[in-house]
Amino acid sequence: MKIEESVKKRIIRNIFLSLFIYALPILLMFFTFYFTGQRPWLKKTTKVGQVIKP
Amino acid sequence: MIKIIQQVIDNLNGYGLSVLVLILGVLEFSFGLYKKRWNKNEKFVDIACFVLPKLVIRPAIAFFGLKFLPAVIPALRNEFDWVSFGWGLLIIAIADDLTQYWYHRLHHEIPWLWRFHRTHHSASYMGMAMASRQNALYTLFFSQTYVTTILVYLGLGAPRIIVGAIKSTITTLAHSSIPWDKPFYKYKVLHPVAWVLERLISTPATHHAHHAATTDDGVGYYKGNFGNMFFLWDVIFGTAHISRQYPAAYGISHYEGDPWYAQLLWPIFKSNVAGSELAADGPIVRQDIPIEERELLTIRAVHQNNGEQELVLKEVPAATG
Numbered sequence: 200m201k202i203e204e205s206v207k208k209r210i211i212r213n214i215f216l217s218l219f220i221y222a223l224p225i226l227l228m229f230f231t232f233y234f235t236g237q238r239p240w241l242k243k244t245t246k247v248g249q250v251i252k253p
Numbered sequence: 254m255i256k257i258i259q260q261v262i263d264n265l266n267g268y269g270l271s272v273l274v275l276i277l278g279v280l281e282f283s284f285g286l287y288k289k290r291w292n293k294n295e296k297f298v299d300i301a302c303f304v305l306p307k308l309v310i311r312p313a314i315a316f317f318g319l320k321f322l323p324a325v326i327p328a329l330r331n332e333f334d335w336v337s338f339g340w341g342l343l344i345i346a347i348a349d350d351l352t353q354y355w356y357h358r359l360h361h362e363i364p365w366l367w368r369f370h371r372t373h374h375s376a377s378y379m380g381m382a383m384a385s386r387q388n389a390l391y392t393l394f395f396s397q398t399y400v401t402t403i404l405v406y407l408g409l410g411a412p413r414i415i416v417g418a419i420k421s422t423i424t425t426l427a428h429s430s431i432p433w434d435k436p437f438y439k440y441k442v443l444h445p446v447a448w449v450l451e452r453l454i455s456t457p458a459t460h461h462a463h464h465a466a467t468t469d470d471g472v473g474y475y476k477g478n479f480g481n482m483f484f485l486w487d488v489i490f491g492t493a494h495i496s497r498q499y500p501a502a503y504g505i506s507h508y509e510g511d512p513w514y515a516q517l518l519w520p521i522f523k524s525n526v527a528g529s530e531l532a533a534d535g536p537i538v539r540q541d542i543p544i545e546e547r548e549l550l551t552i553r554a555v556h557q558n559n560g561e562q563e564l565v566l567k568e569v570p571a572a573t574g
Contacts, residue, residue, distance in 0.1 A: 200364040200537045210362060213490045217351060220489075224343040228336070239335040 273422065277429050278381035284431070290378045297513035298372065302386045305517065310392050318402040326406075334408030341412035345404055346482070349416055352397040354486040358479040360391070364538045368530050372516040374475070377504035379461055384428040389517055420482040427460035427481075434458055438497040451495050455484050458496050465500035467541070473500040506541045 232238065291299075323330065336344070360370035369391045376383035405413050426433055434456040437447035451459060455478075465473020474494035480486045487493035507528075515524035515531045524531035530539050 202363055206362050209491070210359075214355075216490070217355065220347060220351060224340065224347055228340045228344075239337065243335040 269418065273425060274381050274384070277425065277431060281380045281382075281430050291382055292510075294510045294513060295376065295378075295382075298516045299376070299382045299386050301513050301517045302372065302389075302392075305389055306385070306387075306392045309389070313393065314398055314402060317399060318406060322403065322406045329407055331406075331408040336409060338412055341409040342415060345401060345409055345412045345416045346420075348404060349397045349401045350420065350480070350482045351486060352400045353395070353481045354479055354483075356394075356396045357481065358492065361476070361479065367538050368519060371505070371530060372519075374464060375505050375508045375511065375516065376464075377466070377502070377508070378430065379428060379457075379464060379503055380430040381425070381428070384425060386516075388519060390519075423454050423482045427455035427457055429457060432457045432499060447497075451484065451497075452488050452493075453485055454482060455480050458499060459484055459487075459494070461499050461503070462494055462496045464503045466502040466504050466506050467500070472496050472498045506543075507539050 357370070360366040369388050372388045372391070373383070373386050376386055401413055401417075434447070434450065437443045437450060438458070450456060459478050459480075462472060462474045463478035465475055467473045468475050474496070477492035477494050478484070478487055479492055484493065509526045509529065511524035511526050511529050511531050512522075514522045519531045523533040524535070526532060528539070529535045530537065
């Protein structure tokens, strides 16, 4: 039994939309960082550096 | 105080959910919501499907998170723990639930995959007894479990706990035979809330429609309503059927009580029911049968199991259109 052609087309179309939805919160997060000037990943690097120091 | 809140959150995914399932299960049985359909064979299927994942699949996922990922991507452990709780919540909620939506939808829309998901739909009742009812391979390859395990490994552990607790509660309540959403449809003042709820999350009405024995009758719609926590995916992708009624009959129209071992471990074990989708020579997807014929099959299956023929005769509706 084969998948219906219309169902197949809808799946492919919806997968592209899904990829955008998956990326959306990450894009929004970096969009916010861009405007607020926040760089939370830099704080993490500093913390690691402090631990390493004797 | 923060410590207490943290403990409550931690326990939501542990015994919290088990307590919720237990309370709902007791209430469902007290109200007689299974209508004597939980016969010996169905009990075996439900209990086996509930127990096996805890014994086999949880250790497999623990191995994936604690051994496999550290071996494959050791440098990425907690690499993204700088992501704030709020953003983490949004990222995990979307990644987890959208992945499950796709896993679920593909098992319905790709004929070859249907039989791995069939066990969840063969129950002719809704409720806590069937909420975990899945083929073991379907559960083992639950893609969203691995996606969230990866995100936890990357450093999003705290938001995962919250999303897991909310998601489990919504999906558990959507499977329950207690229609908690009914008041929202009944009272006019609550209609705006109902409008938002039924589009945002899975409700008993929309998820029960997905488990209906018939489709396209205005109530049942097993060709859609694939969402688990969020129903929004169905709305976005055009697979939604919003109903405020509950189906008259649940399950698969041609189901004749496949043995528990075949439902749990197909394709390793096959069904001995001739013509079943799980039988060795059965069809990949069997066509629906008219409701009158379904009645006869139900009577025969029940008769074979424990002779509760008379009880079921009264409860199977004559037609659901």
